[in-house]
Amino acid sequence: MTTEKVxxxxxxxxxxAEEFIEDxxxxxxxxxxxxxxxxxxxxxxxxxxxxxxxxxxxxxxxxDRDAVLHNSLIWLCTSCYVCEERCPQDVKPPEIIVxxxxxxxxxxxxxxxxxxxxxxxxxxxxxxEVGEYxxxxxQTRFKLPELPTPDSxxxxxxxxKIKFDVLVHxxxxxxxxx
Numbered sequence: 796m797t798t799e800k801v802x803x804x805x806x807x808x809x810x811x812a813e814e815f816i817e818d819x820x821x822x823x824x825x826x827x828x829x830x831x832x833x834x835x836x837x838x839x840x841x842x843x844x845x846x847x848x849x850x851x852x853x854x855x856x857x858x859d860r861d862a863v864l865h866n867s868l869i870w871l872c873t874s875c876y877v878c879e880e881r882c883p884q885d886v887k888p889p890e891i892i893v894x895x896x897x898x899x900x901x902x903x904x905x906x907x908x909x910x911x912x913x914x915x916x917x918x919x920x921x922x923x924e925v926g927e928y929x930x931x932x933x934q935t936r937f938k939l940p941e942l943p944t945p946d947s948x949x950x951x952x953x954x955x956k957i958k959f960d961v962l963v964h965x966x967x968x969x970x971x972x973x
Contacts, residue, residue, distance in 0.1 A: 829884075830849050833850075845868060917947070929942075
């Protein structure tokens with residue numbers, strides 16, 4: 796048996812929805828919860844009921860800021876845009892997810908692994924370091940060309956410009972070049 800949460804209209808906090816209304820180029824409240832986005836989502840297909848773009852939109856509409864921003868599932872979206880392409884109301888779930896991630900980041904609500912991922916991006920220019928061994932496997936096993944080494948100095952400069960390094964609390968390890 797499932798327990799449903801009763802929400803009184805007087806309890807609904809629309810401040811989160813208002814943040815979206817100000818910034819987005821579409822009507823968030825046009826979503827009538829048809830579920831096309833969730834039915835189209837590859838993450839929902841493998842993530843089960845827990846991940847649902849429709850539920851995330853519903854939580855925003857209901858003003859449940861904590862449930863939305865502390866929902867680790869907002870970090871699983873792959874930004875494939877299938878949900879947006881199929882939405883009959885032209886609601887754009889990927890834009891919503893990006894906005895939620897930005898709000899969560901500013902409030903220092905990040906998945907445990909995110910600081911390490913961000914540090915790798917700022918150090919190596921990629922989420923994971925690609926070294927000689929990885930390139931050898933790419934070439935011998937998969938017949939793929941060697942990956943170029945990203946310009947991590949340029950990436951660091953860009954990150955500083957947009958304050959990404961501050962957002963993820965990045966501190967270079969001693970001994971690394973600056």
